[in-house]
Amino acid sequence: MCGIVGAVAQRNIVSVLIEGLRRLEYRGYDSCGVAVLAGGEPKRARSVARVADLDEQVCETRLEGVTGIAHTRWATHGAPVTDNAHPIFSRNELAIVHNGIIENYETLREMLRGKGYEFISQTDTEVIAHLIHSLYHGDLFAAVREATGHLHGAYAIAVLHKSQPHTVVGARQGSPLVVGLGEGENFLASDALALAGSTDRFMFLEEGDVCELTLEKVRVFDRDGKPAERDVRQVAAYGGAVELGPYRHFMQKEIFEQPRAISDTIPQSDVFDASLFGEGAAKAFEEIDSLLVLACGTSYYSGLTAKYWLESIAKIPTQVEIASEYRYRDSVPNPKSLVVVISQSGETADTIAALKHAQSLGHTHTLAVCNVATSAMVRMTELSFLTHAGREIGVASTKAFTTQLVALFVLAATLGKLRGHISAKQEADYIRQLRHLPAALNSVLALEPQIIAWSEEFSRKENALFLGRGLHYPIALEGALKLKEISYIHAEAYPAGELKHGPLALVTEAMPVVTVAPNDALLEKLKSNIQEVRARGGQLYVFADADTKILNDEGLHVIRMPEHYGLLSPILHVVPLQLLAYHTACSRGTDVDKPRNLAKSVTVE
Ligand code: M6R
Numbered sequence: 001m002c003g004i005v006g007a008v009a010q011r012n013i014v015s016v017l018i019e020g021l022r023r024l025e026y027r028g029y030d031s032c033g034v035a036v037l038a039g040g041e042p043k044r045a046r047s048v049a050r051v052a053d054l055d056e057q058v059c060e061t062r063l064e065g066v067t068g069i070a071h072t073r074w075a076t077h078g079a080p081v082t083d084n085a086h087p088i089f090s091r092n093e094l095a096i097v098h099n100g101i102i103e104n105y106e107t108l109r110e111m112l113r114g115k116g117y118e119f120i121s122q123t124d125t126e127v128i129a130h131l132i133h134s135l136y137h138g139d140l141f142a143a144v145r146e147a148t149g150h151l152h153g154a155y156a157i158a159v160l161h162k163s164q165p166h167t168v169v170g171a172r173q174g175s176p177l178v179v180g181l182g183e184g185e186n187f188l189a190s191d192a193l194a195l196a197g198s199t200d201r202f203m204f205l206e207e208g209d210v211c212e213l214t215l216e217k218v219r220v221f222d223r224d225g226k227p228a229e230r231d232v233r234q235v236a237a238y239g240g241a242v243e244l245g246p247y248r249h250f251m252q253k254e255i256f257e258q259p260r261a262i263s264d265t266i267p268q269s270d271v272f273d274a275s276l277f278g279e280g281a282a283k284a285f286e287e288i289d290s291l292l293v294l295a296c297g298t299s300y301y302s303g304l305t306a307k308y309w310l311e312s313i314a315k316i317p318t319q320v321e322i323a324s325e326y327r328y329r330d331s332v333p334n335p336k337s338l339v340v341v342i343s344q345s346g347e348t349a350d351t352i353a354a355l356k357h358a359q360s361l362g363h364t365h366t367l368a369v370c371n372v373a374t375s376a377m378v379r380m381t382e383l384s385f386l387t388h389a390g391r392e393i394g395v396a397s398t399k400a401f402t403t404q405l406v407a408l409f410v411l412a413a414t415l416g417k418l419r420g421h422i423s424a425k426q427e428a429d430y431i432r433q434l435r436h437l438p439a440a441l442n443s444v445l446a447l448e449p450q451i452i453a454w455s456e457e458f459s460r461k462e463n464a465l466f467l468g469r470g471l472h473y474p475i476a477l478e479g480a481l482k483l484k485e486i487s488y489i490h491a492e493a494y495p496a497g498e499l500k501h502g503p504l505a506l507v508t509e510a511m512p513v514v515t516v517a518p519n520d521a522l523l524e525k526l527k528s529n530i531q532e533v534r535a536r537g538g539q540l541y542v543f544a545d546a547d548t549k550i551l552n553d554e555g556l557h558v559i560r561m562p563e564h565y566g567l568l569s570p571i572l573h574v575v576p577l578q579l580l581a582y583h584t585a586c587s588r589g590t591d592v593d594k595p596r597n598l599a600k601s602v603t604v605e
Contacts, residue, residue: 001027001599002099003072004177005194006158006168008213009185010066014058016187017070020194021051026250026393027191028599029072030080034058035087035095036065037165042095046085067166069158069188071097074599077105078122088125090117090133094140094161098125099190100154100175101604108150124153132159141212144169145221148210154349154604158188171210175603176347176376179203179211179218181232186213190603191347192235192374193391203230204379235374249592251394251486255578256445259438261399262571264388265406266434272414272427277367278383284365285418288338290317292363294326294354295342296602298397298481299404302369303342304474305570306408313422313567314415323354324605333361340367342408344392344400345601346375353605355380369407371400385411394593395600396486398578401478402441405571406434433568443562444575448583450559451576454541455583458489461512465503466493466577468516469526475516475570479577486585486595496529507538514577518561518569519545530556543576545569 003024007013033046047054071086078084087095105124117130136143154174180187180195208223222228247253274282293303303320310318366381387403416422468476473495480491544550545564
């Protein structure tokens with residue numbers, strides 16, 4: 001989704017800004033731009049193509065400057081055309097880049113029109129540009145602080161004004177923004193990653209903060225308009241660009257990285273201990289009587305899977321909610337419930353808002369299961385467990401999902417142990433099974449050639465049904481999401497027992513029905529569901545554990561999973577579904593890593 005970079009320096013910073021945008025490309029965008037103060041005037045270049053095209057433009061036009069801002073835009077208000085691309089100008093004196101959505105932009109636009117401001121774009125951002133301009137009386141920092149008082153909604157902004165050639169002002173509310181500190185130069189970005197190579201010292205701005213960057217100084221005012229100190233953190237982990245290596249796409253690379261990612265996420269310790277979740281976890285875990293899990297998309301499905309583990313291993317009631325729904329409904333808060341947010345990025349706007357909502361309702365015990373140590377969610381929660389998937393570039397989440405599952409299984413086992421529901425022998429067995437997972441995953445990945453053969457069939461279809469039962473119903477949901485997200489084939493998932501209550505009407509020869517068939521307590525029930533589909537001429541594609549005795553037959557295509565993995569089986573069964581979606585998308589020639597209309601990090605509501 002949208003990305004911001006800004007810089008104040010004594011050298012030409014255009015290459016720093018462009019490199020920053022390159023590093024943010026993975027988030028997804030549909031236009032980009034850069035503005036600098038050159039010869040006392042703001043000058044800009046914008047593109048509705050890629051950052052590489054923007055780079056060519058700035059080289060051709062020799063755009064140079066010591067103070068500048070840059071942006072990748074994921075369209076919300078107004079189509080992805082050049083006029084709507086950021087930076088947006090106000091009267092050729094002020095330039096702004098913006099992430100987020102301003103909810104009261106229509107009212108503000110009318111007010112500003114009344115003051116004689118002309119609107120060129122369809123963006124809500126232009127409202128902020130003119131608003132700050134209208135409030136500017138020689139002090140950009142003051143004008144931005146005053147303007148933010150009129151804005152409703154979410155934003156991270158970076159602004160420059162031609163009368164202050166060595167100043168960039170930033171503000172955040174609901175969208176992330178970090179300050180990068182240099183020697184005689186300072187930077188701003190929506191993600192520390194954008195500034196790798198320029199600095200490793202960061203200040204993570206808090207909600208409502210407004211900051212002013214000059215060559216030697218950074219000033220921050222908090223939401224109450226008071227000067228504030230923000231900790232400076234050393235973040236050295238941001239290396240160079242991630243390489244694709246022998247893979248065709250990042251998604252394929254990330255699928256094959258799962259044995260490593262899982263191995264890095266499994267705790268080293270031979271016991272499940274509350275301290276894995278941070279200081280104070282033992283006390284917090286003693287005080288809770290239930291869990292409330294909040295997440296979006298794939299992370300929500302990992303929460304749904306975890307519910308089975310938490311209730312069966314730890315015997316603790318668990319409620320899992322889509323974050324964007326929870327935040328707007330009247331729920332009955334239970335302060336003894338542990339609120340668990342699950343997120344790859346830790347910056348998903350809906351999940352952050354749901355967490356804040358839960359906190360405002362009196363939930364004090366909060367835990368983030370997250371892949372980014374410096375993210376907003378990790379900073380906002382009492383406890384955290386970091387997944388070690390490494391950077392995930394493909395918009396379709398894969399290794400983040402399986403590492404979340406590992407983290408959540410560890411949570412279930414830890415709570416189960418604390419509550420006296422698992423024996424020492426059971427604990428040792430779970431640890432052993434976790435440790436064997438990377439090897440088991442490698443055997444699943446070896447199924448790729450068989451899955452490629454199926455994907456050719458799938459690429460000619462327009463619809464697909466996914467079935468699973470129990471623990472594997474969320475895996476069917478995840479398989480359907482993967483397929484629709486990157487191949488654009490309509491796919492739905494059902495708990496297999498629901499088939500006869502409606503979706504069976506869709507089953508014809510043209511409808512592939514993908515079934516996840518582990519050898520668990522529900523196998524015989526699932527076999528009956530398979531027969532219901534076969535009897536109606538449906539084409540079944542079954543991922544069956546080796547010992548299920550489900551055999552290839554007319555209308556029944558089977559790929560054997562190497563081994564049955566008990567409670568941890570969802571972590572293995574999701575992998576062939578990821579590969580099926582991936583290869584189907586490749587056959588259809590879609591942009592696998594950057595599927596249409598989607599962004600990696602969804603930082604707007
Ligand atoms: O960063 P998060 O895990 O909070 O993101 C949540 C969803 O936006 C994300 O999982 C999305 O559904 C993926 N594109 C699915 O592959």
